[in-house]
Amino acid sequence: MKPARKAKPTIRDVAAAAGVSVGTASRAFNRAGRVSDAAIEAVQAAALRLGYAPDAIAQSMRTRTSGVVGLLVSDLANPLYARIVNAVEARLQRDGYALLLANTHNDSRHERAMIDFFRRRRVDGLILGPCESERPEMLDALLAQDLPVVALDRDFGPAGSGVHVDHFHGALQATRYLLNLGHTRIALMTPGQTLRPGRERIAGFTDAFAERGLKPEPKLIRAERSAMEFAFSEALALLSSAEPPTAFVCLGTRILAGVLQGLRHAGRSVPDDVSVISVGDTDLSQLFSPAITSLTWDFEAVGTAAAELMLKRLPPAAAGQAVEPERIVMTTQMVLRESCGPQTASRPAKAPSARARQVAKK
Amino acid sequence: MKPARKAKPTIRDVAAAAGVSVGTASRAFNRAGRVSDAAIEAVQAAALRLGYAPDAIAQSMRTRTSGVVGLLVSDLANPLYARIVNAVEARLQRDGYALLLANTHNDSRHERAMIDFFRRRRVDGLILGPCESERPEMLDALLAQDLPVVALDRDFGPAGSGVHVDHFHGALQATRYLLNLGHTRIALMTPGQTLRPGRERIAGFTDAFAERGLKPEPKLIRAERSAMEFAFSEALALLSSAEPPTAFVCLGTRILAGVLQGLRHAGRSVPDDVSVISVGDTDLSQLFSPAITSLTWDFEAVGTAAAELMLKRLPPAAAGQAVEPERIVMTTQMVLRESCGPQTASRPAKAPSARARQVAKK
DNA sequence: ATGAAAGCGCTAACAA
DNA sequence: TTGTTAGCGCTTTCAT
Numbered sequence: 031m032k033p034a035r036k037a038k039p040t041i042r043d044v045a046a047a048a049g050v051s052v053g054t055a056s057r058a059f060n061r062a063g064r065v066s067d068a069a070i071e072a073v074q075a076a077a078l079r080l081g082y083a084p085d086a087i088a089q090s091m092r093t094r095t096s097g098v099v100g101l102l103v104s105d106l107a108n109p110l111y112a113r114i115v116n117a118v119e120a121r122l123q124r125d126g127y128a129l130l131l132a133n134t135h136n137d138s139r140h141e142r143a144m145i146d147f148f149r150r151r152r153v154d155g156l157i158l159g160p161c162e163s164e165r166p167e168m169l170d171a172l173l174a175q176d177l178p179v180v181a182l183d184r185d186f187g188p189a190g191s192g193v194h195v196d197h198f199h200g201a202l203q204a205t206r207y208l209l210n211l212g213h214t215r216i217a218l219m220t221p222g223q224t225l226r227p228g229r230e231r232i233a234g235f236t237d238a239f240a241e242r243g244l245k246p247e248p249k250l251i252r253a254e255r256s257a258m259e260f261a262f263s264e265a266l267a268l269l270s271s272a273e274p275p276t277a278f279v280c281l282g283t284r285i286l287a288g289v290l291q292g293l294r295h296a297g298r299s300v301p302d303d304v305s306v307i308s309v310g311d312t313d314l315s316q317l318f319s320p321a322i323t324s325l326t327w328d329f330e331a332v333g334t335a336a337a338e339l340m341l342k343r344l345p346p347a348a349a350g351q352a353v354e355p356e357r358i359v360m361t362t363q364m365v366l367r368e369s370c371g372p373q374t375a376s377r378p379a380k381a382p383s384a385r386a387r388q389v390a391k392k
Numbered sequence: 393m394k395p396a397r398k399a400k401p402t403i404r405d406v407a408a409a410a411g412v413s414v415g416t417a418s419r420a421f422n423r424a425g426r427v428s429d430a431a432i433e434a435v436q437a438a439a440l441r442l443g444y445a446p447d448a449i450a451q452s453m454r455t456r457t458s459g460v461v462g463l464l465v466s467d468l469a470n471p472l473y474a475r476i477v478n479a480v481e482a483r484l485q486r487d488g489y490a491l492l493l494a495n496t497h498n499d500s501r502h503e504r505a506m507i508d509f510f511r512r513r514r515v516d517g518l519i520l521g522p523c524e525s526e527r528p529e530m531l532d533a534l535l536a537q538d539l540p541v542v543a544l545d546r547d548f549g550p551a552g553s554g555v556h557v558d559h560f561h562g563a564l565q566a567t568r569y570l571l572n573l574g575h576t577r578i579a580l581m582t583p584g585q586t587l588r589p590g591r592e593r594i595a596g597f598t599d600a601f602a603e604r605g606l607k608p609e610p611k612l613i614r615a616e617r618s619a620m621e622f623a624f625s626e627a628l629a630l631l632s633s634a635e636p637p638t639a640f641v642c643l644g645t646r647i648l649a650g651v652l653q654g655l656r657h658a659g660r661s662v663p664d665d666v667s668v669i670s671v672g673d674t675d676l677s678q679l680f681s682p683a684i685t686s687l688t689w690d691f692e693a694v695g696t697a698a699a700e701l702m703l704k705r706l707p708p709a710a711a712g713q714a715v716e717p718e719r720i721v722m723t724t725q726m727v728l729r730e731s732c733g734p735q736t737a738s739r740p741a742k743a744p745s746a747r748a749r750q751v752a753k754k
Numbered sequence: 755a756t757g758a759a760a761g762c763g764c765t766a767a768c769a770a
Numbered sequence: 771t772t773g774t775t776a777g778c779g780c781t782t783t784c785a786t
Contacts, residue, residue: 402778402779402780403779403780403781404779404780414779414780414781415781415782418780418781418782419781419782422781424781424782425782446779446780447778447779447780449778449779449780450778450779450780450781451779451780451781452780453778453779453780453781454779454780454781454782455780455781
């Protein structure tokens with residue numbers, strides 16, 4: 031049996047049922063212009079009776095706004111990004127905006143394609159997560175077309191709006207902490223040095239050393255990719271080198287797990303052999319033994335702030351007016367736990383035990 | 393300085409530039425009907441020159457399809473859901489569909505509102521994640537309007553299509569394993585018994601007991617909410633009861649962390665005092681000491697399958713034809729690790745040590 | 755194979 | 771205050 035599909039009622043149907051013209055019906059819904067209370071009542075009654083809901087596509091066609099914001103993120107499977115996306119969606123939803131979501135897989139060609147795709151769909155604004163390519167020209171092109179853009183942890187030059195995490199001071203603080211504990215052979219692992227977060231972290235890391243007239247060992251800065259498998263093998267390589275690090279700063283969501291696994295394989299214990307600092311206070315950092323000292327920030331706040339930055343330059347808040355670029359900086363904080371210990375002479379970093387070597391081999 | 397904003401070219405502009413009519417230009421793009429190669433070439437050249445891209449909104453207006461699929465999920469911040477969403481998006485993107493995403497916060501009123509919202513935006517299809525309310529009437533209403541619906545782990549009656557995880561056999565297997573180890577006081581923690589996953593798990597759990605002529609202790613089945621804070625306090629309450637469980641089956645993403653924390657507070661060790669099984673093989677389960685035995689399944693496959701089920705009933709695959717309902721069942725597998733041990737008489741479950749009591753108190 | 759024109763559902767001018 | 775009408779950009783008959 032095939033149920034008869036009754037066509038969705040249009041505003042014409044409602045107008046007819048209410049005994050008014052389509053213009054009046056439209057005005058009744060939008061409260062625009064002057065409409066009599068009687069008309070409003072009649073129209074709304076008719077709409078209710080017919081189960082009418084305005085067609086967003088047709089509205090977009092006329093008004094040239096879609097009520098949709100596009101969000102481009104490099105990897106939604108990253109739980110930390112997911113929390114940000116979640117917050118963005120919640121805030122946008124509250125103001126009646128919908129969220130069009132796409133993954134760029136951290137590929138700038140792909141990102142470009144998705145931006146075009148979104149623009150064809152007439153998104154009212156674009157929120158861009160961090161990505162390898164940070165080309166200000168791209169932003170100019172977007173802005174020139176009156177498309178509000180908000181960046182997440184990405185530099186777009188002075189014309190760009192966005193919310194940024196203060197990775198510089200975060201890395202600075204974490205590194206100082208380790209330096210104070212006597213460590214000097216500190217490994218820094220962070221995704222992509224071409225991304226803003228990576229650059230900032232490396233800068234903060236280096237500055238902390240510079241404060242004491244030191245320079246970090248370049249070989250200990252690992253800033254290529256963020257996959258856990260990568261972190262694992264990198265950590266292992268680092269640990270079996272001639273002068274292995276005595277501390278790890280793991281500034282990427284999946285990195286901690288890889289490093290911890292590497293440490294386990296190499297038979298090193300935390301914090302006795304090696305100190306560890308992680309990022310983004312997760313279940314793992316809280317429950318691992320020892321609990322991991324973490325550098326973190328408020329992910330929900332990042333998402334909410336990004337959404338609000340966007341909302342501010344969308345109707346009705348921005349009544350067609352261009353809004354000044356604005357950046358919000360989120361600070362990080364360190365959660366001190368048990369994974370860092372002093373680097374003492376009695377713990378020679380150079381000589382992993384025979385047992386450690388054996389475990390590492392298999 | 394304000395850059396002159398040049399209006400986006402329309403198909404009229406392209407047609408004019410190519411010296412053809414709009415109809416021909418349209419046909420040239422869509423390869424529909426008969427068009428001369430010369431015309432196609434001229435039109436495409438003009439389009440390229442002008443930087444023309446068809447307006448998706450206007451296309452939707454005419455064709456009555458939007459190229460957008462809506463996805464409703466109860467909690468995107470759940471990392472496991474995020475992985476599913478990621479896979480859905482990737483598969484949809486490959487076929488040129490966009491993803492409109494919204495969070496329902498597991499509230500059925502909210503879900504209803506978002507469905508309406510999506511329908512107003514003329515989504516071509518709807519993918520619905522698990523939610524408290526599983527009302528087949530709702531599905532009927534949707535289907536009657538020719539809106540393809542695919543469910544994720546949610547029962548919609550025989551008319552519904554979807555992908556389902558075999559939580560029943562998963563729970564059965566996990567419980568059998570614990571039963572074989574000699575445990576009988578096994579706590580089951582899973583989100584919502586009104587949700588399909590919760591119901592199935594409870595059924596599998598109960599059946600495993602029934603196989604040996606046993607019945608689970610009802611008080612040890614905790615199926616209310618899934619928040620970690622909840623799991624923590626529930627675990628604590630369970631552990632300090634007169635007859636505490638000797639094993640925990642934690643079937644929710646955030647539950648493991650809460651239970652582990654509860655165990656730590658109560659001073660119990662895993663697996664000596666208490667055995668633990670978790671769900672969805674995470675970093676935490678792999679790296680916790682001892683590593684946690686886990687019940688898991690392929691989350692990416694769930695998302696991909698859902699997307700493909702949807703694609704199958706969307707153009708061009710389904711040329712306006714209704715497609716038979718179809719369900720896909722994903723099997724679970726157990727990853728055996730170190731968190732489960734035998735329940736022996738020498739480990740009395742009833743008497744937590746004085747130290748454990750003290751720790752639990754503070 | 756191509757052009758002209760209708761019209762998707764709605765809003766916004768303009769008239770009345 | 772209300773009705774009428776002209777499009778928004780596109781696809782799709784229907785002639786030619």
